[in-house]
Amino acid sequence: MTVQGIILSPDLDGDRTWRIGDYVKRGGYDALKKIIADKIPADQIIGEVKKSALRGRGGAGFPTGLKWSFMPRAFPGAKYLACNSDEGEPGTFKDRDILRYNPHTVIEGMIIAGYAMGCERGYNYIHGEIFEVYERFEEALQEARDAGLLGKNILGSDFSFELYAHHGYGAYICGEETALLESIEGKKGQPRFKPPFPASFGLYGKPTTINNTETFASIPFIIREGGDAFLALGKPNNGGTKLFSVSGHVNKPGNFEIPLGTPFSTLLEMAGGVRGGRKLKAVIPGGSSAPVLPGSVMMDCTMDYDSISKAGSMLGSGAVIVMDESTCMVKALERLSYFYFEESCGQCTPCREGTGWLYRVVHRIENGLGRPDDLDLLNSVTTNIMGRTICALGDAASMPVQSFVKHFGEEFAFHIEHKKCLVPKDVQHEGSKIYVA
Amino acid sequence: MLSPESLKKIDREIAKYPPDQKQSASMSALRIAQEERGWLANETIEFVAEYLGMPAIAVYEVASFYNMYDLAPVGAKKIVVCTNLPCALSGGVHAAEYIKKKLGIDFNETTADGLFTLKEGECMGACGDAPVLLVNNHQMCSWMTEEKIDQLLADLKK
Ligand SMILES: Cc1cc2nc3c(=O)[nH]c(=O)nc-3n(C[C@H](O)[C@H](O)[C@H](O)COP(=O)(O)O)c2cc1C
């Protein structure tokens, strides 16, 4: 693991240092202890989070402090907190490492959030395929309970907070926050109409706040060192460090925690550069739902919300998928389109039917059966999906299609005209078959 | 229908939710039932429903919505290989093809001896470890080169 930073420091190993004793030695639970000892008012905590300019790490980048202030703290009755560890956005594998290497930072972040928003109970929704991580998280929760940091009358105060893990079982859509709530309620994970928003009608119909794992993991530092200190790590409006999951055609795939605003070229270097010395072709900078950008555009970007958005994409979950010149862009899009088709929950007609159309059309282009007007067809299908669905999966399926066709249109046109890839098959094989450690 | 150990595990899950929200434990109850029985037959689903005081149809809906539940018998070892784009760029498809060749089966097929079922999976949130595969839903295997696949299949046969 090559990481540096406030969430995943380089001294963490996967076997031992995740435990509570080591976490406390690293300054863990100091923030919570300070809050309890000094009886810090909830408003002050939310103010600190606002000052930090922490933006949600789950994909949308929504300011966390602002989100927390939407919770009706004075509302009598149950209020809930949910952590979104349903990491299923292709390319994203940071939350798994946070939970493996530093689970207590998420637990502490959630306890503090519970305190600040007056929640009595929280759930961490953990992605189905990472069962070992779920089991470790359960163990970490027990450690926290045994230490009096979780449960009734935390550290002898009158603040009580329960926290449990909920294990998913294979549905990408449960990463969408309202589908996640449905799933915790023991139902099919189908997104709800918004409004009402979870802050007024959430889990079991009660006010609920949902944040990503990495968002919660950033909280202890913000409280311990101050919002300004966090902000200073990044750049204005883009506070802090952020984990980037780099995958694809690089020599050293992995997670890298770097200050927001770090040049993409530096991140690429940290990941060992492009594999086999080949030329960079394209990068998806924020998980599979983010628009793809040509490599040359990426080389001028810094890794933060504003720079990537100016370049026409999204920082999203921070999953950086690197593709070199051996990649057939039609084939790459075909696989992503299949994913969205497969994972659409089927509630809305434009998404259910549209994702099927997108996949079938890209599939036939890839297989030499494309028709001259197929690119127009793809564009019209995406316009018919976007903005007309209950949740953002429809948009997530459309943006890759639009951006691949926009930036690599000539490759699609070549496929349609010549019934084969522009990139020779043996070159593709050379690029993607091998794994170099 | 389910062993006392499984029921104890299910009870632990039920305790995580408010007393009037037992149905929240349906996902984990199905998982625990599947671990014991190998797959989810209708009777198993009905048993879980009764145990949680839910209509059978509601539990069936859950079982059929999530990909990791098996509503039909599978081999003793179910292997799911991720072929989504990030993995595919680092040998994921190649790993799947190699397993197909070694086992002589395609995706969604089971070997004649009933030992292996092979499936194609979506992103497991472990793309940095590509190629990755999952054995029986809970054991994740990383960096699956041909040699490591040979070793894994040999171990699973034991
Ligand atoms: C289809 C879909 C999948 C999503 N998957 C995830 C996910 O795996 N993890 C996550 O944190 N957010 C995911 N989100 C975003 C969540 O809905 C939500 O915005 C986020 O968890 C809020 O946390 P944050 O403000 O800390 O980012 C997804 C959204 C959509 C539409």
Ligand code: SF4
């Ligand atoms: S947009 Fe797609 S995934 Fe989202 S609710 Fe509608 S059908 Fe389901």
Ligand code: FES
């Ligand atoms: S794409 Fe295979 S684990 Fe993410």
